Amino acid sequence: MMSMLVVAAIVVAVALGYKTRINIGLFAIAFAYLIGCFGMGLSPSEIIGMWPLKIFFVIFSVCLFYSFATVNGTLEKLAEHLIYQCRTVPQLLPFAVFFTATAISAMGAGYYTVLAFMAPITLLLCQRTGMSLITGGMAVNYGALSGANFVSSQSGIIFRGLMVNAGIPENEAFINAAGIFVSTLVIPLVVISGLVFMTGHGKAMKASAYLATAPTPLNREQKMTLWLTLLMMAIVLAAPIANIILPDNATVSFINAKMDIGLIASLFSVVALLLKLGDERKAMASVPWATLIMICGVGMLISVAIKAGTIDLLASWMGNSIPPIMVPVVFGVVAAFMSLFSSTLGVVTPALFPMVPAIASTLGLDPMILFIAIVVGSQATSISPFSSGGSLILGACPTEESRTSLFPQLLLRAAPLGFVAALIFNLLLTFVY
Template sequence: MTILILAALAVSIGLGYVTKINIGFFTIIFAYLIGCFGMGLKPAEIIELWPVKIFFIIFAVTLFYNFALANGALEKLAGHLLYKCRKFPQLLPLAVFFASTLIAALGAGFYTVLAFMAPITLLLCKKTNMSMIIGGMAVNYGALAGANFMTSQSGIIFRSLMENVGIDSATGFTYATGIFVVTLIIPIIVLGLYTLWNRNSSAIHIEDIKPEPFDTKQKKSIFLIVLMMVIVLIFPILNLIFSDNALIAFLNSKIDIGFIAIIFALISLLMKLADEKKVMALVPWNTLIMICGVGMLIALGVKLGLITQLSDWLANNVPLWLIAILICLISAVMSVFSSTLGVVTPTLFPIVPAIALTSGLNPMVLFICIVVGAQASAISPFSSGGSLILGSAPDGVDRNVLFNQLLFRAVPIGLVAALIAVLVLKFVM
């Protein structure tokens, strides 16, 4: 049964890649077939494996953030941030990175940021003579790092997955903060080194065209996003600082980002900041189905003791110094062909507590290794991030050349940076 579940996951990924159908549908069917006919479970027991909490949180948060997407607030914010860099053209890669990071951190999420920032960035590359690979890496790195922020889409998913494996919310918040910080630092170093290397080059030119100012609805959306982030972040931070304060601990235990997001979504509807139908249509239903569908199959594996078996094998057969590096590499290989959020983290996060317990390694380091490894190869043209960048290439750009550059230049650069970061983490933590 254990081998069958692993095979089902691999087959689901393969079928999803070949057919271009959401792999969540395949994993749901496999969970039903294996669970009911192989393990003797009732259909109702299989349905209960659907991760309701993760589904609710992602739905609620993206619903609220979609108001700023629907009324153009985040897209206009990107234009203003890039305009600020017009007098320092050599800093354009870092400007693209920070613009993408900020927009993703404000709640747009990885896929949404790439969807509207990648075309802008690649067009900028063509107009300003910036390297397509560096531009692609900058927007991809930024979308990933920003989405990893504790209150943004990926950060919320990471925290929910951690809580599902028994990690309390305060510790999960700390671990998620570590993931965000590391995935923010790595791109700054990589892009900073590129900027220093090309500091004397005058190839990049930026047009001096000022974006239009924000309208009233856009200003209100940005204000509400910032206000919600303050409310959601302030209590976990205060709880870490004043851990003995009963009132802060009580308030922190009652603050839930999903319910807070629903409140702010309702406020946005009452203020008529965007069309309700358009906001609902922007909810990432594909991502929700993929994450929850894979979650059902993984939950079935947990019932069989799959997680314990995998963690025991790693702890007993792999040298201690190699475990973190191996996990990083496994994540990177998986991410070449699949989604970090939909496949890699739901599959590997559950094994972390057991590995940490048997090996003595810091769980935060292992969680960071998984995310850093997965995001190192997320720019692969076979993965969702790389395919979005490839599809955003403007007319006149040879997509075959860009395909090879993404796969054989951007991925190796990202992987080397990830492995160096893992080695540094091992000595620091």
């Protein structure tokens, strides 16, 4: 009974957030308090203790440091330079857009930030080069998603934190997150390649000619920010990779044990401030507070669900009712459906990731397959005009005519194409493993 109540609370919180445009995390906190304290007899201190403090600290610290590159224009200038280099081969422009969005997002800008400044650039290029709106939209959207999934970027860090909270060891969580990144990098590349080389889009772009204005060079602050960002990424990645390669080396193990991306990012934020690379108030304002509240609020309600035995109950039902070979596919479909109405980071992964270890153990599956299936499925429909990604792309359209033309393309072509590609990938992943 209590398990069903918690599931209903999660659904109602998402529905209320979607309907009222109020942060889902706030509804989740309210339900966690009401159900936990008055339905399950937990103390208020226990409910407050369910706030995922480590995830909150890591996301805050990393986003604060990366926000300097956004505030001082480093990432936007870098995007202009990278796309400018592709001016002589317009037929490869979709790949340039994709990899530029991936690189900028992997450097910490995050999905929404990259879309905010790259979607207008991409749609303008569509007008000038003959690149179709759907190809450009998919390239920038899935590039931003893929980069954000990088192990040291915003989404990748959240995925790792959720896995560790679900009982996955740190090293395994790192490998699983790397698997998610590679998967979400490969799928869009295959889809974009099909659109460019197997349709008339590539020929149309090759025949076009457009003038590109050379961007101005990076200034002192932007150059220093870029090098500082690359240095932090190198430090964050070096220790866990070395530990995977040399698991029995005492020195490597010691150094890896002392590495924490949240603390490292905090240190680099201080360095950025001392070097005057950006305004502290603007950097603080750039931290995605709404996303933080949503992730942590839903995390509290999920913790109540775990306490009530809801997660174990759902895991047991899925383990007994669905053939093992179809579990990853089912996870992907459920995640894709949930993503139509809610956030991958704030709702879908916090709700589904805790179920993975129990189901994987029961069915003898590799947890990484299920984690990948969830993220791939969830992000497949992110380009729908009803989702945040699709709506940002529509908002970036330069004219009302292009917006009217793009809406049905995103809804009836891009979103179904992304979903089918994700479904095929999850099926192949299941059979390969």
